[in-house]
Amino acid sequence: MKRVDDFRLKFGKQEYVPIMIGGMGVDISTAELALEAARLGGIGHISDAMVNDVSDRRFDTSFVKDKTKLYKHNINNADKSEIKFDLGILAEATRRHVGSTMQAKKGDGLIFVNCMEKLTMNGPRETLQVRMASALDAGVDGITMSAGLHLGSFGLIAEHPRFRDAKLGIIVSSLRALQLFLRKNARLNRLPDFVIVEGPLAGGHLGFGMDWAQFNLASIMTEVIQYVQAEKLDIPVIAAGGIFTGSDAVAFLETGSAAVQVATRFTVAKECGLPDAVKQDYFRASEDDILVNTISPTGYPMRMLKGSPAIGDGIRPNCESYGYLLDGAGNCAYITAYNRELALHPDGKNISVQDKTCLCTQMRNFKLWTCGHLTYRLKDTTRRNADGSYQLLSAEHIFKDYQFSVNNEIALPN
Numbered sequence: 001m002k003r004v005d006d007f008r009l010k011f012g013k014q015e016y017v018p019i020m021i022g023g024m025g026v027d028i029s030t031a032e033l034a035l036e037a038a039r040l041g042g043i044g045h046i047s048d049a050m051v052n053d054v055s056d057r058r059f060d061t062s063f064v065k066d067k068t069k070l071y072k073h074n075i076n077n078a079d080k081s082e083i084k085f086d087l088g089i090l091a092e093a094t095r096r097h098v099g100s101t102m103q104a105k106k107g108d109g110l111i112f113v114n115c116m117e118k119l120t121m122n123g124p125r126e127t128l129q130v131r132m133a134s135a136l137d138a139g140v141d142g143i144t145m146s147a148g149l150h151l152g153s154f155g156l157i158a159e160h161p162r163f164r165d166a167k168l169g170i171i172v173s174s175l176r177a178l179q180l181f182l183r184k185n186a187r188l189n190r191l192p193d194f195v196i197v198e199g200p201l202a203g204g205h206l207g208f209g210m211d212w213a214q215f216n217l218a219s220i221m222t223e224v225i226q227y228v229q230a231e232k233l234d235i236p237v238i239a240a241g242g243i244f245t246g247s248d249a250v251a252f253l254e255t256g257s258a259a260v261q262v263a264t265r266f267t268v269a270k271e272c273g274l275p276d277a278v279k280q281d282y283f284r285a286s287e288d289d290i291l292v293n294t295i296s297p298t299g300y301p302m303r304m305l306k307g308s309p310a311i312g313d314g315i316r317p318n319c320e321s322y323g324y325l326l327d328g329a330g331n332c333a334y335i336t337a338y339n340r341e342l343a344l345h346p347d348g349k350n351i352s353v354q355d356k357t358c359l360c361t362q363m364r365n366f367k368l369w370t371c372g373h374l375t376y377r378l379k380d381t382t383r384r385n386a387d388g389s390y391q392l393l394s395a396e397h398i399f400k401d402y403q404f405s406v407n408n409e410i411a412l413p414n
């Protein structure tokens with residue numbers, strides 16, 4: 001019977017344990033978590049979501065405070081078009097976050113940064129360009145482009161000296177999305193180094209509509225692998241979403257997947273950035289507690305725990321401090337929803353917004369508990385403490401369980 005460790009992910013001549021820990025913003029996939037994956041010979045991700053805020057927390061910078069001060073006069077103004085990110089600061093925050101992580105890297109694995117296109121930051125092209133270029137400057141091993149089709153993203157960094165040596169890949173949820181990406185980037189004569197196919201059971205935003213339940217990762221993988229082979233493209237295709245045990249992973253590796261990307265199991269790792277109390281909520285969750293809804297202003301469905309305090313919360317939009325979802329013309333679907341409710345309650349009290357959420361603020365404060373479909377199985381991966389709480393796991397324990405387990409077994413901690 002095969003184990004994940006019988007397989008290797010190959011990039012050219014280099015070989016890796018075929019386990020990627022997926023990017024989880026905002027700083028849920030911390031540097032510590034990514035570093036463990038790399039130390040153990042696999043691939044870890046940090047995320048550059050809200051990187052100015054992440055830098056403030058990690059390095060005691062004051063980027064968010066400074067931006068708030070700069071735009072304070074605009075707080076009660078519904079028009080947010082004036083709020084811009086300072087590109088120099090964005091570059092510095094990215095270089096700090098990525099650079100310090102890379103400096104701490106040990107072992108034979110790699111560290112990539114997850115870069116979501118939907119973080120349009122009121123200047124989609126220039127901010128994405130700075131984010132990716134600064135991550136490359138800071139020595140990141142690779143970039144995983146997600147939450148968007150990224151049709152122009154390669155072009156934004158084509159002149160960067162590391163454009164052809166860094167590992168660049170994309171997350172897709174359909175063959176069509178991959179075909180579009182390849183067609184749009186053909187003129188650059190540079191294929192992606194990897195493609196992650198993310199199915200409908202993943203955490204975070206979904207690349208499907210609300211009919212997500214009708215799709216199936218294995219079928220999309222088959223379609224993508226057949227296409228890549230038929231076109232004689234030498235691109236590793238990596239499966240993601242709902243791969244919960246080593247045996248689940250082996251089933252994909254045996255049918256042509258070059259590696260697996262996993263995340264949910266690691267949300268209850270000690271190294272994961274969620275507060276410990278929230279990790280206990282993840283452990284306690286039952287299947288009924290997990291829902292997919294449309295409250296994300298990005299327009300993508302998102303999976304979360306139904307007890308997330310963010311749901312229905314009507315806080316004032318905080319774009320003067322954050323503003324990561326402003327579309328380039330100062331719009332965000334939460335601002336529209338909030339202003340509609342404010343018009344109904346002009347005193348500004350007791351405002352509840354049900355249909356959208358202030359994603360930046362809520363993710364930053366860990367009040368929106370995005371999660372994978374199989375979160376309800378996390379309780380089966382650990383033991384309970386005397387007080388009834390669940391024991392947190394080390395990332396190494398979870399990683400090695402994926403790497404070495406057989407028969408759908410899950411090793412409990414000692």
Ligand SMILES: Cc1cc2nc3c(=O)[nH]c(=O)nc-3n(C[C@H](O)[C@H](O)[C@H](O)COP(=O)(O)O)c2cc1C
Pocket residue numbers: 021022023024025026028047049114116146147171198201202203204205240241242243261262263264265267370371372373374
């Ligand atoms: C809590 C959480 C947050 C996530 N955040 C992001 C994100 O910011 N960007 C992204 O591309 N994917 C995100 N994902 C998706 C993962 O990177 C990964 O592809 C997917 O969850 C794998 O499926 P699994 O969780 O069933 O193992 C997130 C997943 C989880 C569980």
